[in-house]
Amino acid sequence: MSxxxxxxxxxxxxxxxxxxxxxxxxxxxxKQLGGTFILRIEDTDQGRFVPGAEQxxxxxxxxxxxxxxxxxxxxxxxxxxxxxxxKESYKPFAEQLVKDGHAxxxxxxxxxxxxxxxxxxxxxxxxxxxxGKTRLTLRNSLTLSEEEVRTRLEKGEQYVIRxxxxxxxxxxxxxxxxxxxxxxxxxxxxxxxxxxxGMPTYHLANVVDDHEMKITHVIRGEEWLPSAPLHVLLYRxxxxxxxxxxxxxxxxxxxxxxxxxxxxxDGDRLxxxxxxxxxxxxxxxxxxxxxxxxxxxxxAFINFLAFLGWNPGTEQEIxxxxxxIQSFSLERVNKAGAKFDLEKARWFNQHYLKxxxxxxxxxxxxxxxxxxxxxxxxxxxxxxxxxxxxERIVLIGDLLPQSLFFFLDPVTFDxxxxxxxxxxxxxxxxxxxxxxxxxxxxxxSDELETAFKNYLETKNLGTAAxxxxxxxxxxxxxxxxGMFDIMHHIGKDATLRRMKHYKLDN
RNA sequence: GGUCCGUUCGUCUAGCUGGCCCAGGACGCUAGGUUUUCAUCCUAGAAAUCAGGGGUUCGAAUCCCCUACGGACUACCA
Numbered sequence: 001m002s003x004x005x006x007x008x009x010x011x012x013x014x015x016x017x018x019x020x021x022x023x024x025x026x027x028x029x030x031k032q033l034g035g036t037f038i039l040r041i042e043d044t045d046q047g048r049f050v051p052g053a054e055q056x057x058x059x060x061x062x063x064x065x066x067x068x069x070x071x072x073x074x075x076x077x078x079x080x081x082x083x084x085x086x087k088e089s090y091k092p093f094a095e096q097l098v099k100d101g102h103a104x105x106x107x108x109x110x111x112x113x114x115x116x117x118x119x120x121x122x123x124x125x126x127x128x129x130x131x132g133k134t135r136l137t138l139r140n141s142l143t144l145s146e147e148e149v150r151t152r153l154e155k156g157e158q159y160v161i162r163x164x165x166x167x168x169x170x171x172x173x174x175x176x177x178x179x180x181x182x183x184x185x186x187x188x189x190x191x192x193x194x195x196x197x198g199m200p201t202y203h204l205a206n207v208v209d210d211h212e213m214k215i216t217h218v219i220r221g222e223e224w225l226p227s228a229p230l231h232v233l234l235y236r237x238x239x240x241x242x243x244x245x246x247x248x249x250x251x252x253x254x255x256x257x258x259x260x261x262x263x264x265x266d267g268d269r270l271x272x273x274x275x276x277x278x279x280x281x282x283x284x285x286x287x288x289x290x291x292x293x294x295x296x297x298x299x300a301f302i303n304f305l306a307f308l309g310w311n312p313g314t315e316q317e318i319x320x321x322x323x324x325i326q327s328f329s330l331e332r333v334n335k336a337g338a339k340f341d342l343e344k345a346r347w348f349n350q351h352y353l354k355x356x357x358x359x360x361x362x363x364x365x366x367x368x369x370x371x372x373x374x375x376x377x378x379x380x381x382x383x384x385x386x387x388x389x390x391e392r393i394v395l396i397g398d399l400l401p402q403s404l405f406f407f408l409d410p411v412t413f414d415x416x417x418x419x420x421x422x423x424x425x426x427x428x429x430x431x432x433x434x435x436x437x438x439x440x441x442x443x444x445s446d447e448l449e450t451a452f453k454n455y456l457e458t459k460n461l462g463t464a465a466x467x468x469x470x471x472x473x474x475x476x477x478x479x480x481x482g483m484f485d486i487m488h489h490i491g492k493d494a495t496l497r498r499m500k501h502y503k504l505d506n
Numbered sequence: 507g508g509u510c511c512g513u514u515c516g517u518c519u520a521g522c523u524g525g526c527c528c529a530g531g532a533c534g535c536u537a538g539g540u541u542u543u544c545a546u547c548c549u550a551g552a553a554a555u556c557a558g559g560g561g562u563u564c565g566a567a568u569c570c571c572c573u574a575c576g577g578a579c580u581a582c583c584a
Contacts, residue, residue: 043584044584113581223579224578225511304518315532317532334519344534354546390546464543467542471542471544478544481544
């Protein structure tokens with residue numbers, strides 16, 4: 001039987017990196033086994049629907065290079081893939097459960113239950129649960145007469161369907177990451193399966209859909225572990241236990257400082273994105289930063305994310321998506337949550353950047369030049385500029401500031417360098433050097449270097465004392481690629497012009 | 507409060523069938539080297555009494571128990 005897995009986010013906002021990692025692991029698992037990866041949208045809570053969230057999810061996965069085989073927007077044999085569009089398919093199962101005595105109608109209003117909850121909390125400090133101990137004190141088809149229930153339903157009174165949690169039974173499930181997990185049903189509550197608005201809750205919808213979509217492995221976040229026994233019970237009561245999917249609950253992604261689940265707020269509070277793409281809240285207009293806009297390469301982002309909770313067991317750190325598909329295994333996923341480490345993300349990005357083709361970097365640089373309204377002479381010229389700086393950039397956004405001098409004469413000059421290297425006699429040296437270069441062939445950087453060295457020798461000057469000021473007037477910067485490579489690349493005219501017209505007035 | 511899950515360098519982690527671990531790698535950090543500068547690259551170093559305690563054993567990070575701490579869940583949210 002072929003493997004089928006799904007990533008099932010709810011469109012309540014942007015997908016955060018924990019979600020991206022869940023999607024990634026699902027994807028890697030499916031692809032390694034030649035299986036199918038499905039994107040299903042869990043929008044059973046119409047109250048939390050956020051416009052644009054679904055589109056964001058699709059775009060984010062696409063940017064990451066995580067492609068699904070079936071799902072919303074592309075369809076497939078088990079569609080529709082939006083739960084709101086499958087609305088009609090859940091109710092019969094809920095009613096079947098009632099008929100079989102595994103569920104019941106409940107007429108308590110949300111307000112009544114809320115009241116009960118606060119009361120209970122005052123008295124016992126514990127949490128009120130709608131369960132085997134309390135359900136007979138509440139208004140439902142177990143306490144009301146058959147007649148009464150029928151009239152209420154006929155009158156169209158609001159109701160929910162709750163699971164009738166069996167008493168004192170051990171439910172065990174095997175988690176692919178954690179092993180055997182056993183829970184006694186008396187600690188579980190009578191969860192709502194079907195809401196008064198005609199929609200199922202996650203618990204029912206997820207079980208019905210996973211079954212109908214022939215999902216073989218449910219790989220999801222650890223926050224679902226406590227309700228997994230409930231899901232097992234549902235499979236059992238629905239008669240599907242023999243074809244129930246395998247479960248794997250992934251460890252959480254934690255805040256870099258302190259503990260706790262990484263949340264949407266943490267990112268901009270701590271100065272790093274928690275979202276793959278920038279997101280603008282449609283209601284508040286609040287903007288949250290994204291990895292794409294912050295200058296990360298998708299492959300670096302994915303490599304980094306894959307290692308948050310998984311490792312190959314070898315000393316290899318660099319894995320492209322194909323490597324990950326090859327090597328990934330659920331058995332090697334950690335049990336404990338992982339804290340997010342921005343420094344390591346930056347290191348991965350720098351690594352991927354410096355190994356990228358010049359043509360790709362050139363393309364990115366041209367985009368930035370265009371956006372800044374800076375003219376560039378030729379594609380090859382830009383590509384080579386990118387080549388010269390690729391080992392000293394960490395983020396894509398560093399491309400432009402690091403290579404600006406290839407396109408514009410500097411107007412500002414690094415203050416640190418002026419302070420350290422600019423002496424009263426330096427201006428004269430630069431002028432002498434300019435005369436030397438005037439009669440030098442710029443077609444090879446070697447010749448420039450030779451001419452420079454010869455000059456130093458005749459004047460008995462040290463390299464550092466002269467090269468630094470030269471770099472300063474030509475590029476405005478205190479560091480950068482090989483100076484003679486720069487001069488060769490920008491050409492004789494620009495070099496000599498800059499050596500004559502610089503203004504260090506800052 | 508209850509249930510469940512977890513706990514190895516600052517961080518990500520190796521270690522899963524006990525001895526090769528007075529714990530290895532990576533990021534970061536420190537120091538050297540290469541380089542005309544910055545970055546890259548190379549080398550070296552500091553950094554975990556394996557949460558704590560008790561067992562089992564000739565021997566435990568690795569097996570068992572207890573404790574502590576952390577987290578998740580505990581909605582007609584997912």
